[in-house]
């Protein structure tokens with residue numbers, strides 16, 4: 487799948503809600519982890535890579551993203567992070583990695599069984615893979631987005647546009663990393679995001695899942711506006727504002743932590 491055009495301001499509008507999951511993920515990192523090489527892949531606007539640099543100032547921290555717009559924002563951070571424009575599906579680090587963070591990015595990538603195996607393979611012995619992905623396909627708001635895209639004058643232009651696909655079952659991720667890793671910990675949880683503002687679910691989706699549709703319709707503003715208006719109505723009915731004015735969005739997410747075994751070949755620390 488090709489990553490669509492991103493809008494850092496729109497994405498960061500719901501920063502507090504979006505950050506909750508990565509904080510929960512990072513809280514589970516092994517206490518004895520003392521990384522030298524750290525990569526945040528699909529780092530977006532770079533705030534989590536910067537956080538990792540502050541946590542381990544002696545480590546070489548890299549942030550990889552395929553969006554120049556997201557990286558431009560990342561580069562404005564004061565932290566000494568190596569920002570890299572590139573595709574995580576083609577990524578081959580020069581040195582074995584002690585910590586790979588992939589927060590809300592791998593759902594845009596394809597062939598997860600191979601991808602996760604490859605990520606486990608570039609870890610140094612004892613290195614950790616830490617992933618969080620939205621389980622978005624199954625959610626009501628994604629179903630409504632797909633239905634609306636398939637029904638209206640925009641239909642022909644949106645047909646075949648890739649948006650987030652279903653994840654593997656949790657067992658599929660376990661199988662992908664189990665022979666290279668130990669301490670494989672996979673869990674899921676549903677957050678009830680409390681969103682402020684008008685058309686809150688639509689605005690949330692404009693930051694992420696709707697990006698491919700917005701990109702596909704960007705040259706016809708009349709059709710784009712009509713599509714967004716219809717989707718806003720549909721989402722507004724499905725997710726009505728509560729009496730005090732906020733909107734509730736249930737959002738399930740899948741987490742994976744896996745630690746590279748010390749007794750399997752690739753990713754040796756020699757030569758550092």
Ligand SMILES: C[S@@+](CC[C@H](N)C(=O)[O-])C[C@H]1O[C@@H](n2cnc3c(N)ncnc32)[C@H](O)[C@@H]1O
Nearest residue numbers: 489528529530551552553556573574589591594
């Ligand atoms: C939802 S944002 C998450 C950003 C950041 N990890 C965070 O948690 O704030 C997804 C990010 O993944 C990046 N991305 C998607 N596919 C990618 C790919 N194939 N290679 C590199 N980055 C990718 C996008 O450009 C975007 O910045």
